[in-house]
Amino acid sequence: MALRVLVVDDEEDFLRSIVMRIELRGYEAHGVTSGDEALQYLKENPAAVDVVLLDIKMPGLGGLETLREIKSCCPSIEVIVVTGHASQEFSRRGRELGAFDYLIKPIRLEAILERIEAARRHHRGADADG
Amino acid sequence: MSRRTTDGRRILTAFAWLTTKDWLLVIDRDPTEPATPLREARRIELAALLIASLLVGGAVVFHTRQLVARLAAEDRSRVAAEAQLAHSARLVSLGRMAAGVAHEINNPLAAIGELAGLMEDLIDDQFLASSPHARLFQDNVRKIQQHVDRTRGITHRMLGFARRMEPHQDMVNVNDIANEALSFIEREASFRQVELIRQLDADLPMIKSDRAQLQQVFLNLLNNALDAVEDGGRIMVTSRAVADSVLVMVEDDGCGIPEELHDRIFDPFFTTKAPGEGSGLGLSICHTIMKGLGGSLSFDSAPGEGTVFRVRLPRTPV
Numbered sequence: 001m002a003l004r005v006l007v008v009d010d011e012e013d014f015l016r017s018i019v020m021r022i023e024l025r026g027y028e029a030h031g032v033t034s035g036d037e038a039l040q041y042l043k044e045n046p047a048a049v050d051v052v053l054l055d056i057k058m059p060g061l062g063g064l065e066t067l068r069e070i071k072s073c074c075p076s077i078e079v080i081v082v083t084g085h086a087s088q089e090f091s092r093r094g095r096e097l098g099a100f101d102y103l104i105k106p107i108r109l110e111a112i113l114e115r116i117e118a119a120r121r122h123h124r125g126a127d128a129d130g
Numbered sequence: 131m132s133r134r135t136t137d138g139r140r141i142l143t144a145f146a147w148l149t150t151k152d153w154l155l156v157i158d159r160d161p162t163e164p165a166t167p168l169r170e171a172r173r174i175e176l177a178a179l180l181i182a183s184l185l186v187g188g189a190v191v192f193h194t195r196q197l198v199a200r201l202a203a204e205d206r207s208r209v210a211a212e213a214q215l216a217h218s219a220r221l222v223s224l225g226r227m228a229a230g231v232a233h234e235i236n237n238p239l240a241a242i243g244e245l246a247g248l249m250e251d252l253i254d255d256q257f258l259a260s261s262p263h264a265r266l267f268q269d270n271v272r273k274i275q276q277h278v279d280r281t282r283g284i285t286h287r288m289l290g291f292a293r294r295m296e297p298h299q300d301m302v303n304v305n306d307i308a309n310e311a312l313s314f315i316e317r318e319a320s321f322r323q324v325e326l327i328r329q330l331d332a333d334l335p336m337i338k339s340d341r342a343q344l345q346q347v348f349l350n351l352l353n354n355a356l357d358a359v360e361d362g363g364r365i366m367v368t369s370r371a372v373a374d375s376v377l378v379m380v381e382d383d384g385c386g387i388p389e390e391l392h393d394r395i396f397d398p399f400f401t402t403k404a405p406g407e408g409s410g411l412g413l414s415i416c417h418t419i420m421k422g423l424g425g426s427l428s429f430d431s432a433p434g435e436g437t438v439f440r441v442r443l444p445r446t447p448v
Contacts, residue, residue, distance in 0.1 A: 024251050
């Protein structure tokens with residue numbers, strides 16, 4: 001089954017483009033522009049997402065709060081932070097809250113996909129251990 | 131009474147009849163005689179006073195000079211410390227500004243990269259055959275992504291710079307820091323055909339130090355070297371582990387430092403550059419930084435042949 005990716009980013013040009021490009025590479029992808037929308041989507045489709053690509057600086061519910069909520073409601077979902085905000089403090093807090101990785105924009109899609117695959121392998125390893 | 135002798139000297143004479151005998155007691159005295167020991171005493175007193183005054187004066191001058199020298203040294207240290215503080219504060223501000231700019235640029239840059247990436251993804255054979263300009267379109271879309279990659283390198287470096295402005299001791303690879311500093315001057319060196327030679331020991335041990343401050347030191351030494359060499363010159367950066375230290379040498383074949391200036395080269399505000407081209411604080415700050423890191427900064431220079439600066443850092447094996 002194709003990996004299902006939810007992209008959360010308030011920059012619409014980035015969001016639309018990356019969602020289409022991920023789909024062109026054979027994944028399932030869905031894009032939302034805020035943390036609130038992401039939580040709503042996960043609430044309505046609890047088993048429809050394997051990996052979340054999450055921005056940090058967003059209006060409304062911020063990235064770290066969204067991350068905390070996602071990990072609270074759906075701990076099996078791997079979250080990769082993809083942000084232009086390269087703060088060591090945010091990176092540390094993101095990892096503490098359970099983010100799989102913290103990537104700095106701009107980043108080539110291939111690098112993001114490589115981390116998505118790593119997250120998938122990590123997830124399978126965790127399932128096998130469990 | 132006063133009278134004169136046959137040879138014309140004036141003498142004082144006193145006399146009295148003795149009561150028991152029929153004798154007259156006469157006492158002659160040279161009036162100048164009693165004054166001689168007094169004058170001698172005065173001369174000795176004056177000499178003693180003079181010697182004492184000279185001794186006291188000399189001691190005062192000696193101690194005053196020592197005091198002035200100490201005050202001047204303290205003043206220089208204070209000026210260097212204040213300059214270091216002001217410089218650090220400026221770097222922190224600059225770092226924050228750089229971080230702000232980088233964050234603001236990263237998001238639109240990411241959008242540009244993804245939009246161009248999507249355009250490239252959508253280009254297929256049918257599209258390439260549809261127009262004589264399609265190939266140019268494809269090339270340009272790829273070039274946009276290459277420029278995004280290039281700009282990403284700049285913003286990531288700015289963010290790295292910003293992060294490293296906070297004082298922080300960490301295990302560092304000195305070669306990496308030297309390479310980073312070299313990357314800052316590569317462009318100008320290339321314009322001026324200055325050869326940058328790296329002789330970095332691949333087995334250099336990691337050491338505990340402040341990455342940002344070390345980068346500041348290396349960058350300063352490299353900039354100085356670049357200023358010292360002629361177009362077409364040579365700058366060599368060497369690193370190696372010695373007994374209890376890591377040694378980095380920045381060597382140039384430039385104009386060198388005249389011997390009479392060697393003692394002043396680390397003084398604050400001392401510069402050989404033209405007015406407005408150098409603050410005279412660079413080497414002073416580097417010297418202070420190296421002392422703060424428990425290391426040292428020294429140099430050898432021969433006018434017309436070049437200069438080598440040696441950065442010595444205490445070694446802390448992992």
